Structures are given as C-alpha cells and as structure tokens.
Amino acid sequence: MKxxxxxxxxxxxxxxxxxxxxxxxxxxxxxxxxxxxxxSRHIQHEQGxxxxxxxxxxxxxxxxxxxxxxxxxxxxxxxxxxxxxALPGDFLGLAGSPQYEFSADAIGAVTLCQFSRAGLARFGxxxxxxxxxxxxxxxxxxxxxxxxxxxxxxxxAEEKVASFLIGWRDRLAGIGHVGEVLPLPMxxxxxxxxxxxTIETVSRTFTxxxxxxxxxxxxGGISLLDTARAEALSAA
Amino acid sequence: MKxxxxxxxxxxxxxxxxxxxxxxxxxxxxxxxxxxxxxSRHIQHEQGxxxxxxxxxxxxxxxxxxxxxxxxxxxxxxxxxxxxxALPGDFLGLAGSPQYEFSADAIGAVTLCQFSRAGLARFGxxxxxxxxxxxxxxxxxxxxxxxxxxxxxxxxAEEKVASFLIGWRDRLAGIGHVGEVLPLPMxxxxxxxxxxxTIETVSRTFTxxxxxxxxxxxxGGISLLDTARAEALSAA
DNA sequence: CCGGAGCGTTGATGCAGATCAATCGCCACG
DNA sequence: CGTGGCGATTGATCTGCATCAACGCTCCGG
Numbered sequence: 001m002k003x004x005x006x007x008x009x010x011x012x013x014x015x016x017x018x019x020x021x022x023x024x025x026x027x028x029x030x031x032x033x034x035x036x037x038x039x040s041r042h043i044q045h046e047q048g049x050x051x052x053x054x055x056x057x058x059x060x061x062x063x064x065x066x067x068x069x070x071x072x073x074x075x076x077x078x079x080x081x082x083x084x085x086a087l088p089g090d091f092l093g094l095a096g097s098p099q100y101e102f103s104a105d106a107i108g109a110v111t112l113c114q115f116s117r118a119g120l121a122r123f124g125x126x127x128x129x130x131x132x133x134x135x136x137x138x139x140x141x142x143x144x145x146x147x148x149x150x151x152x153x154x155x156x157a158e159e160k161v162a163s164f165l166i167g168w169r170d171r172l173a174g175i176g177h178v179g180e181v182l183p184l185p186m187x188x189x190x191x192x193x194x195x196x197x198t199i200e201t202v203s204r205t206f207t208x209x210x211x212x213x214x215x216x217x218x219x220g221g222i223s224l225l226d227t228a229r230a231e232a233l234s235a236a
Numbered sequence: 237m238k239x240x241x242x243x244x245x246x247x248x249x250x251x252x253x254x255x256x257x258x259x260x261x262x263x264x265x266x267x268x269x270x271x272x273x274x275x276s277r278h279i280q281h282e283q284g285x286x287x288x289x290x291x292x293x294x295x296x297x298x299x300x301x302x303x304x305x306x307x308x309x310x311x312x313x314x315x316x317x318x319x320x321x322a323l324p325g326d327f328l329g330l331a332g333s334p335q336y337e338f339s340a341d342a343i344g345a346v347t348l349c350q351f352s353r354a355g356l357a358r359f360g361x362x363x364x365x366x367x368x369x370x371x372x373x374x375x376x377x378x379x380x381x382x383x384x385x386x387x388x389x390x391x392x393a394e395e396k397v398a399s400f401l402i403g404w405r406d407r408l409a410g411i412g413h414v415g416e417v418l419p420l421p422m423x424x425x426x427x428x429x430x431x432x433x434t435i436e437t438v439s440r441t442f443t444x445x446x447x448x449x450x451x452x453x454x455x456g457g458i459s460l461l462d463t464a465r466a467e468a469l470s471a472a
Numbered sequence: 473c474c475g476g477a478g479c480g481t482t483g484a485t486g487c488a489g490a491t492c493a494a495t496c497g498c499c500a501c502g
Numbered sequence: 503c504g505t506g507g508c509g510a511t512t513g514a515t516c517t518g519c520a521t522c523a524a525c526g527c528t529c530c531g532g
Contacts, residue, residue: 095376139330442480
C-alpha cells in the first residue's frame, strides 16, 4: 500500500499560497505580501538533492511550500544526527548565523520559497509584526529542540520510536493531514539518525510495536492501531 | 583547592549593570533602558532554590545577573534531562509559551532581573531593535540546542565529557572568565543529566581523562592540562 | 577532635542497543 | 519473465554504559 504526502497543491501568488496560514508570511498584510513576493523566488529540488550544506555561507532563507526535508549535522567522521524534519510552512534560517548551522536535503521532491538573506533582513528590519512572527517560530523551534534533547538523552529505543510516530502524526495533523494512515516519507536510516539509534534497532522496534498490536507497518508509512498505548510510551 | 565563580559584582542601575554588554538590554539606548528598568525587579535565590517550574504558568521573564542555573525537563517517572546551564547575561523565557517549558533552579546563589511577561511583551511590541535582539539570542540558543542534540545522539561518553568541558570553558570565557582553573559549580549528577549519562560514567570518565593527562581534577573544578587533546575529543 | 551526611569514586555484574552478517522483498530494467 | 540493486528485516554476538553495591573523602556541627 503506497501512501502519498501533500502532493498536488500548486502555488500561484502569495495570497493563495498553500502554506499562507502557517508560514512566516502569516503575519503580513496584502501590501507587505506583495513586497515580500518580490523578494522571493520559487525553487524546486528533486529527491535527495541537498538544498544547503552545513558550514557554507548562508546566502538564503527558505520557506517550505511542498515536500519534506531532513535537517542534519555531520561529525567529521561521518556520524550523522538529524535534528529535525522540515514540513510545508517551516522556515529555514532562524539561527541567523552567517554560515548554515546544518545541512538540509530533500526527501522526495520539494518546492521552496527562497529569499536572499540580506533582502529579508532589510524587509524585516523595521516591521515589528514580522519580527514577532519570526520570534514565534523560533520559540516553537526551541521548544521542539528541548523536547528532542529529552528524547535523545533519556528515553529508551521503544519510547523514542513511539514519540517519533506520535510527534510526526501531530505535525502532519497541524498542517491539515487526515486519514487512517501515517505516511513516513523518510527511510529507516533517517529515522535512526533522528532518534540517535541504528537502523537495525529502529527496524526491530517497528517490528516489536507491530507484534504488540500498536502499529501496522505499510510500505511508505504505518497505521496507528493502538493510539493510547503509543501515546503512553511517547509520554512516559 | 576551592574555586569561586563570578562573585562580588554588585548591581546599581541598568546603565552600569554587570551584564549590560551581554544581556537582552544590550540593544537599548538610555531612555529605553530607564523604561525597562521600571519594568524590572531585582531578585535573589539561594543555593538549590527553584526559580520556576516546568508546566506552571509563565508569568515572568528573567535575565541572569549573577550565578548559574540548571534548566531541565523531567519525565513523569523522574528521569531528568538538563537542557542547559544559564549564566550571567542569559535570558530565560525565549520559548514564549504561556507555560514554562522547563524548570530552572539555582546552582549556588543567583541574582536575577525579573520582568513581567505582559510588561516586557508590551515594551517590545513596537521596538524592532529589541525584537531583533531577542531574535539574536533565540538564534544562539537554537544553535546550542542543535549542537547538544548531536552530542546526546551521536557521541561517546568520553566525547560528551570533553565537549562539555570545552563548551563550558568557552562560555565562561565569553563572559570574561580567565584563569588556569575551570570552575564547575554544578555537581556530577548535573553533568550526567546534561550529557545523558549516569553519575558513575561521568565520574569514571573524569578519572580516565585525568589518568590520560588531559585534565586535573580539583574540588569544585578542573584544570585543562592538554587543551589540544580535549578539543580533539570534543570535535571528533 | 569526633561523627555522619552528602558527594564522589571505584568495583562487579548485567543488559540495551551496537555491530557484524545474511537473507528477504520489492521494484526497475533488460 | 528473469535479474540485479537497494532498503528493510532478522539473527548472532559483542560491548559501552547502566545498574547494583561498597567505600572514601571532606566539610560541618557538636
């Protein structure tokens, strides 16, 4: 059973952008939106493409329109930690440092709204509403990061996987996803590197959750059979 | 050998506040500083006191003047993850959610600058410079969080301890600390909960680093003997 | 000067998850 | 309709860190 994720929405103008309600621009009025649109460029990347790489000069900010990205940091010896997945509406570049803090690549095809760093900085300079919006997004990101630290430092493999599934479900719900099936566009290796585990442990844990009747494993996703049990594991 | 940390500085007015250069208020001019001062209250907490607790209503923001705090999240069963240590100049409340996202307690005595949430929000509402300052601090925090995730998810015990020591040294240096000796006001348990380890593993790792000639263990701190080796472990 | 509480260290043992090694299943392609 | 490749699963074994258990040091109060 194949599962698709947020395909088919097409962008026309900022005003009827698919992510208008979620993205940075949610705080702007019509005039501002026009001005912002003039600063933005609309780009696409195919499956697996790297949008930007850790430690290269950060020339752009991005807002995700369609698709999913993995955001990750690499250690010199190749160990990888995925620090998050970016979904439609997410803004990339909050750290605001002159170099990118992490790398981002496309999981499946993605469409992005690209802004020049300087341009957006100038645009925001004297727009408190916009700055407050950025703040709000940064705060949310920080909250997610804090929770992720607890997960990485203090949870068992089973709790990690359950938390991931519940968190992913909630994020998809937040951008309007509905349905029995929870699509997982990222591979097992991505999940492992997100949870600080190995691919084998992730696979075994999925299997265990299925054996215990908590989930059902499908190609490209899962279905949550025992939500209560999963949520308990995720909170515990 | 006992080590003291940032004792003795006394606050008089905002203009000659000990953390004037580092804190939120660094972005403000004299007039604004006066207005901000009228919103702030100056509070102290003794050793071990809890300044605010996770999941209680967030009525205040804080800026640290003196001392060190541990910021942590607890799981229902008591497992603890320390998400960071707050030093003079650090601002608490960036997440901006209506409840505190984590708890904070004093390690040793602390002095804080307290602001009412509503008051500070109103103050900032239409001051882009201030908002940009908040953004800058949030970005820095986010960067720290991302690095901490890599540490928690992908580093060995020895690398964790070395990274912690190097990071701590750099943070203290950033607020003007100098000297051979690196004070560690937090106990082994705090370090363990910061690094996602147990107290025993932390203790053993300290001992190993001392045996290997990388550090010397003192009461209340350490001395870095082989900086290069420690930095290598920390980066690797 | 003595006693004990609290933190830190050290030792012995256990186990969750890593590592090493096939095998499987699903497509894409010839 | 075979075949090769890649991701996922499963199995066997190993190991880094956790856990369980003393013991030591240091400082403080009597």
